[in-house]
Amino acid sequence: MQYFIHTFQMQNKPPVKRPILGFLLLFLAICNRAEGQSNALYGPLGVKSELAKAGVWNTPSFDFTHDFEAYKQFSNIKGLFFKGLDYNGKQTKVFCWYGVPNGLSKGEKRPAVVLVHGGGGTAFPEWIKEWTDRGYIAIAVALEGQVPGEKMEHTSGEKLWPGHEFYGPRRIGFFEDVVIKKLQDQWFYHAVADVMLATSLLKSFPEVDVESIGISGISWGGILTNVITGIDDRYAFAIPVYGCGFLHETPHYSHLLRLLSKEQQQFYLQNWEPSLYIPLQEQPTLFVNGTNDFHFTMNSFTKTYLASKNEKYLYVEHNMKHGHSPGREPEEIYAFADYVIKKGERFLKPKFKRLKRNNELVYGVDGKVMEAVLYTNSDTADWGRDNYIWQQISMRFSDSKKIISATLPKNAQAYFVNIIDSKGHIYSSPTRLVKKI
Known part of the structure; x- marks a missing residue:
């Protein structure tokens, strides 16, 4: 029996060059908006334009808070709120844990990382501690209006983290709010904006080396990381864990996508699918996953890696568990950050x-x-x-x-x-x- 090798292919057509892709996306966005379609095509260029108008590249106002001292766990971590984008016409605030390495001297600058949690997660202080122990400043963003505390049972029967007065949107299923809500009120839009605002805030802190800020996200945070780095080139490195693109080709998410209306499916595929953003990334990236992850299967994960045109590496763990704790455990994550930022040991392929x-x-x-x-x-x-x-x-x-x-x-x-x-x-x-x- 003869064999031949077939690598994963993204499309049958050759890839579109970036300037041409940008022009096409802009042209289509203008056409769709002119026709008043509720499922307007934004794409990466249009989303970036909307975020720029919303001011996510500007430093948000913020205040440190002592309200959650009982939950911070570590002395080098403190809580803060920054001003988020308006939601349903009202002001929002976003909670974060912020940590610096022990022994940081006055006037000293350190590299930093933005941490993006996944579904059911929140801003975890122990995740920050993993990074500060290795010499990095870290900020973990709560993306669904949460504050620290114990999970409480919601009227829906779910156990949710406690919220606060100036909350933004929560994630509802798999993009179930697209089309139903305008782009600027959708959870994914706010999550992208919150992470980018947290990055802008980090860049304003005198102890942060602004040229050495990375990003790492777990599960839904990995999806967000892949999207954000396609429209924001401020990151020195990216480490999406589990989360990938081509979600419509995974068993789990393809099923959830089919539960949406045709208009919602189209909106997702034209505006939020991470594979639209991945070819636009420029920073070195380590893609992390397990061989049998339920949410992010190896077919889509591999196509995501192949779609990336920047310096890239893979860490695939046999039967890696899915979760926030196993998602931050691999030492390769921190070694990769050191490889990029501190000229550490070269990553192999x-x-x-x-x-x-x-x-x-x-x-x-x-x-x-x-x-x-x-x-x-x-x-x-x-x-x-x-x-x-x-x-x-x-x-x-x-x-x-x-x-x-x-x-x-x-x-x-x-x-x-x-x-x-x-x-x-x-x-x-x-x-x-x-x-x-």
Whole structure:
């Protein structure tokens, strides 16, 4: 049986160059608005224009607060509120935890990171502590009008974080408020704006190195990170965890998308789908995920990585759990930030070379590697979490240790490689598909 290699393809058509893409988006946005359509096409250019008019690149007014001292957990962290965008015609405020490394001297500047939580999450002080312990200033933004406290049961039966008087919108399902509400009142628009305003606030603090601000988001925060970095070039690095683009091709989100009206589906696909924004990113990016994540499956995750045109790397953990705690645990996240900001140890990439006729799979490595593992699966029919299992195969090293190889099982449908260095850091290749002919 002969084989050929098929990589994930974004589209059948060649990619549109950025200036042409921008002109087309602007032209279509003007046409749609002129026709008064409720599902106007904004796209990245139009969204960026609306956010600019709203002032998200300006420093918001803010106040530190001592109201939540019982919940901050660590002495180097404090709470603050900044002024958000108006929602339904009323003023909003956004709560954040803000932390600096212990021992920060007066006049000293440090790199910083903006932390973007996912669904069911909030601004977590322990997430900030992970970064301040490594020398970074950090700000974690509460994106649904929350303040610190214990979750309480809502009238809907959900357990929600406590809110405050000047709250903004909450996320409702998978973009269920699009079309129903105008763009400026949609949760995703406010979440994007809140993160960008938090970045503008960070840049105003004298202790922050304004050229060394990164961003990392988990789950929905990863989705937001991919969108924000497509329209905001102020970030030195990005680390989206789980969250990716091409959500309409995952089993979970494609189902949720079909529950929306046709007009809502169109609005999402034309205005908020992260794959519209990913090719516009410029900062170095580490994409993080697990092999069998329920929300963000490897087909869409891989296409997201391939759509990115900037310096990029992968960390794919076998059976990584989904959540805010496991999403901030990998040491590779912090090593990547150090690689970009502090000129730390170079990140590696296993590079596909060839698949021989005898099913011998060959990769090249560009650094000192202690271990290499091939992951394969034999069922990618729908990319459902429970319908495919990744098998692990130890790879062989050549004498030079610059080449690794393994025999690809004849029933393999997809595979990727992890290489591990002397510090135990994992570096992944993109997933490749195998099609039999």
